[in-house]
Amino acid sequence: MKKLIDSFKYAMNGLVIVFREERNFKIHIIASIVVIILAAYLEVSNQDFAILVIAIALVLIAEVFNTVVESILDFISPEYDFNVKKIKDLAAGAVFLAATFAIIIGVLVFSPHFIRK
Numbered sequence: 476m477k478k479l480i481d482s483f484k485y486a487m488n489g490l491v492i493v494f495r496e497e498r499n500f501k502i503h504i505i506a507s508i509v510v511i512i513l514a515a516y517l518e519v520s521n522q523d524f525a526i527l528v529i530a531i532a533l534v535l536i537a538e539v540f541n542t543v544v545e546s547i548l549d550f551i552s553p554e555y556d557f558n559v560k561k562i563k564d565l566a567a568g569a570v571f572l573a574a575t576f577a578i579i580i581g582v583l584v585f586s587p588h589f590i591r592k
Contacts, residue, residue: 507531541567
């Protein structure tokens, strides 16, 4: 049981680290809170709310993995390397894709509420 509890502690520590150290993660958290508040205010359906939560989760998870990739590469190769830059750019591109599709999902979910009102 102690190992299970420890694994949760390590996971929470990782989230605290990414929140403290990564500006973009904080921006994504703020955007997520805004989306959740807006969804509650507009009383979106449970299905639409679930879709929004999935989109939010994908963006936050992508940001954490991007941070992992960057941290590993900075540890392995602290000096500039073209291949390291390429890998970091690819990881950042994944976050960008996740965020772009999350925005598209947000527009699809919220636009009917604004068109009606």
